[in-house]
Amino acid sequence: MTIVTEGLSPVASDVVSLEAVHIVQVYRRQPIVLVRGSGSKVYDADGREYLDLISGVGVASLGHANPRLAAAISAQARELLHCSNLFFHPLQGQVAARLSRLSGLSRTFFCNSGAEAVEACLKFTRRYWHTRGEPRPGLVALESSFHGRTIGSLSVTGEEHYRTPFEPLLGNVTFVPPNDRDALLNAVTRGIGAIIVEPIQGEGGVRPLTAEFAGAIAEACASTGALLIADEVQCGLGRTGAPFYFTQLGLKPHALALGKALGAGVPIGAAVISDEVANALAFGDHGSTYGGNLLACRAALVFLEELIDRGLLNHVASVGAFARAKLSELARRHATIQEVRGAGLMWGL
Numbered sequence: 650m651t652i653v654t655e656g657l658s659p660v661a662s663d664v665v666s667l668e669a670v671h672i673v674q675v676y677r678r679q680p681i682v683l684v685r686g687s688g689s690k691v692y693d694a695d696g697r698e699y700l701d702l703i704s705g706v707g708v709a710s711l712g713h714a715n716p717r718l719a720a721a722i723s724a725q726a727r728e729l730l731h732c733s734n735l736f737f738h739p740l741q742g743q744v745a746a747r748l749s750r751l752s753g754l755s756r757t758f759f760c761n762s763g764a765e766a767v768e769a770c771l772k773f774t775r776r777y778w779h780t781r782g783e784p785r786p787g788l789v790a791l792e793s794s795f796h797g798r799t800i801g802s803l804s805v806t807g808e809e810h811y812r813t814p815f816e817p818l819l820g821n822v823t824f825v826p827p828n829d830r831d832a833l834l835n836a837v838t839r840g841i842g843a844i845i846v847e848p849i850q851g852e853g854g855v856r857p858l859t860a861e862f863a864g865a866i867a868e869a870c871a872s873t874g875a876l877l878i879a880d881e882v883q884c885g886l887g888r889t890g891a892p893f894y895f896t897q898l899g900l901k902p903h904a905l906a907l908g909k910a911l912g913a914g915v916p917i918g919a920a921v922i923s924d925e926v927a928n929a930l931a932f933g934d935h936g937s938t939y940g941g942n943l944l945a946c947r948a949a950l951v952f953l954e955e956l957i958d959r960g961l962l963n964h965v966a967s968v969g970a971f972a973r974a975k976l977s978e979l980a981r982r983h984a985t986i987q988e989v990r991g992a993g994l995m996w997g998l
């Protein structure tokens with residue numbers, strides 16, 4: 650392993666050298682050691698300031714070191730951090746009720762990450778068909794999609810290079826190109842249990858699904874009974890200026906995977922599902938030790954209050970309109986820019 654510490658201060662170079670020996674090398678990190686943040690800025694170990702345009706890959710939804718969030722989670726830490734899912738606590742129901750109001754779906758299962766939320770959606774939709782005594786293990790997913798790194802979520806991720814080293818994965822997954830209406834309608838047969846899509850593909854290059862393709866998804870679900878899983882781990886919860894992007898497309902998912910922005914930096918994921926799917930589940934079917942603990946739920950409540958009650962969503966919409974105008978202007982001036990894609994504050998050039 651080559652350790653590059655050239656140009657780094659002694660403090661930063663110690664951090665890099667320690668990792669080079671002890672950390673599993675799956676991340677090709679930038680040679681920057683971040684120690685502090687404030688709003689949209691982060692600072693490195695040598696006090697250099699950076700404008701954070703990726704917000705920790707869609708996570709720091711309230712900015713860094715948000716004072717309300719910091720106060721709430723430190724107060725929660727002094728009361729009770731965790732109590733396991735063997736008992737009730739006051740916060741899970743409150744977060745779930747808000748997610749229901751926003752999404753139109755009825756029930757939430759809490760977990761700790763986006764991949765786990767996708768995993769739960771895959772398990773729940775599979776359980777739905779099992780309960781009906783009509784197993785439909787087939788899945789349809791999109792090329793250039795990203796759904797996570799667990800074996801299940803990886804199985805529906807449409808990037809060969811993520812999948813190949815870990816095969817065999819789940820079988821029965823058919824990939825179709827995003828926005829290819831005919832390919833989708835051909836792929837979704839009566840053996841397909843669920844279709845999984847990101848309403849705007851994130852890792853795949855910020856590719857929104859078209860309204861026409863959304864129409865084909867709805868048609869395929871209606872004619873075959875296949876369930877729809879919307880993965881809004883990246884595009885959901887305000888990023889596009891709307892609570893969810895599936896509503897913009899007129900889609901009606903049976904399961905919704907959430908993560909990233911929901912905890913504003915505290916790990917939490919959620920699978921929000923319809924009554925018909927939820928009714929197929931029995932006690933003991935799924936679970937999580939940490940899922941929806943008090944710390945994570947407290948953070949999610951602060952985030953949802955900011956998003957809905959304190960105007961963050963409207964702010965994204967107005968700042969997003971500004972971003973769209975400026976990016977379009979850039980594209981008009983530079984022939985190398987072929988396309989500007991996205992919505993709200995989620996843009997690809």
Ligand SMILES: *Cc1c(COP(=O)(O)O)cnc(C)c1O
Pocket residue numbers: 762763764765767795796797798847851852880881882883884908909
């Ligand atoms: C990031 C992402 C995931 C995986 O989330 P993790 O928290 O990294 O497990 C799943 N789906 C989409 C669309 C994502 O962007």
